[in-house]
Amino acid sequence: MQFSASLLLSALALSRAAPSTPEASADEIIALPGLSSPPAFSQYSGYVSVSDTRDLFYYHAEGPDPSLPLVLWLNGGPGCSSLGGGLSELGPFFAGPNGTLTENPHSWNTVANMVFLESPAGVGFSTSTDPDFYTTVGDEATAADTLEFVKGFLARFPEYAGNDFWITGESYGGHYVPGAAKAIVDSNARGDSDINLKGFLVGNAWTVAEEDNKGAAQYWWTHALNSDETFQGIMDNCDFTGIGPLKGSAEEDACDKFLDISEKEMGNINIYEIYADQCLSEVNKDAAFLLEKLGSAHVASRHVGSNPTPDYEPCIEDFLQTYMNLPSVQKAMNVRPGTEWTQCSSVVDYSYDDLLSSMLPTYEALVEAGLEMVVFSGDVDAIVPVTGTKNWLAKLGLDVVTPWAPWTDSEGQVGGYKVEYDGLTFLTVRDAGHMVPYCQPKRALDFFSAGLKGELGGL
Structure with missing residues (x-):
């Protein structure tokens, strides 16, 4: 007997667990405009308060199993929206022309429960009632707010509280991702949180x-x-x-x-x-x-x-800009009225000193903490290229455990090259640019899935 696609999707929708808290229920996306049929997973978006003056906006796409790892994605900038990652790189859909969405068969939510955070306040739909924040924000405040967001998100979705938690990102995520990881490690050590942080993956990372x-x-x-x-x-x-x-x-x-x-x-x-x-x-x-x-x-x-x-x-961000400003989309995603969305913020004046600072001390502390760390690099990116990443990795002075060698993707091709250090794995992604999951979606999903399972050595 052959089931129709519509019947199957209806059955999947009926089998989903109801949102676990009233706040989660209020954030559920019932129907996302631009889709030809409903997805076989639940979606949520809304605001989590991280202080008396700041609310951060998120988009959450469930994975096929709630017990899979919970993964936070952070785009760079500084000051650019992670909805770019969610709807033009590695999320379940790509924005298309005329307000349409197309499915991404290589979405990372096929193997994990994904969360895309617009951070810091002033980026995308995230807001601050204190305008001075926009001109004083830097890495420390961004990391602290990310920590508070994770705590607030887990309170809203307690079913993920015991899951493995990973942080991922790209570009100025080279500051955001290890910075957030360090904030969580320190918070856990103080007893202020109990977040099951396993590690992070960060690509084409602005670091030194x-x-x-x-x-x-x-x-x-x-x-x-x-x-x-x-x-x-x-x-x-x-x-x-x-x-x-x-x-x-x-x-x-x-x-x-x-x-x-x-x-x-x-x-x-x-x-x-x-x-x-x-x-x-x-x-x-x-x-x-x-x-x-x-x-x-x-x-x-x-x-x-x-x-x-x-x-x-090359014009996907045109499509995304148009899509995120459709009134029907903002209503469906629980956006507060009167918000204009831009890919990168024009109001956040991020700390220039932090932009020029080195993240090597943070990496050294996280090596000591025993986190699993993966640095990846698309090899045809010319803005934060593989050459610079290799330069700063050498500065860490880590011992090589498994020497430089090719890794094989799911189609049997050389996906890139990798080297395992004592405390960190570095891999390149062949023929990928700055936005690795968009340029090479299959290869990105291959190493992402392997990384979550601790199986990068087997690629």
Whole structure:
């Protein structure tokens, strides 16, 4: 006997457990606009208060089993929305043209219970009634609020309280993810929480300004994006500890000169995935904004028809911007009225000192704490490239347990390369850009699933 898809989905819907608290029930998404049929899992979104003045917005997509790990995803920026991850990278749906959604068969909620958090307050739908917060926020406050969010989320969804908990993210998530992990480890040690944190996975992670900036220049040169003369000019004239993400300061005229030449030599490429096309716009892009907002593809206005990478939609963030501002979508997702959603916040003025700070002391503390840590890197990202990541990993001075070797994806191809250190695993993802789960969805799901099970060594 063959069941129809509609009957099967109805049966699955009836079999779902009812929300465990009134707050969870109020956050349930009954019907998400743009879908041709209801999903076979429950979805929730809403606000969790993390202080008297700040409420953080989240989107939660259940996995196939409530006992599977609970996984928090944090996009970077600093100041960019994790709904970008939820609806244009690794979540259950991709935003499409004209307010549509398409299913992502490689969504991470096929193997875990996923939560996407808009953080800090001022990003996406997350809010603060104290406007001073937007100009003073940095890594410490962001980590503290993430800790409070996790505690509040587990109170709202107590069925996950004993589950393995993981933190994941990308780009400036290189600060957010280990920072949140350290806040949870310290809170657990004080007895203020009992969160079953197993570890984290973080990709193309902005971690040490000097090494990531230097690695970017090395990558541009070795991938034929810049000339020998320009590379040498950058290396000779830039103080990599004192500039923002690949962007000089007013005091560094010589550095700025060569960075400007570098940009002209590259042309209008997609710096987040150098072999995919740009989303072209009739209006000139602000290149400085692109480079400053790590992990944010700039919203543009016209689709590219000559894209040589068929599965890569360079204008997906256009679609997401439109979708998240539809009144029907905001109503369905329990958004407070009068909110305009943007991929990256224009009100959050994140701490520049924190952006330039090193996360190596945090990694060293987390190695001591015994967390499982996975750093991954798409190898065709040119904004926080693999070269910079290898630079700062060397600074940790960890012993190699299993040497550099290829890993195999579920289709039998070389998925990338990995090395296991004493306390941390590093792997590359072949032919993936800055947004690894979007560029290489199958490979990303392969290593993510293996990482949650402690089976990365078997890839």
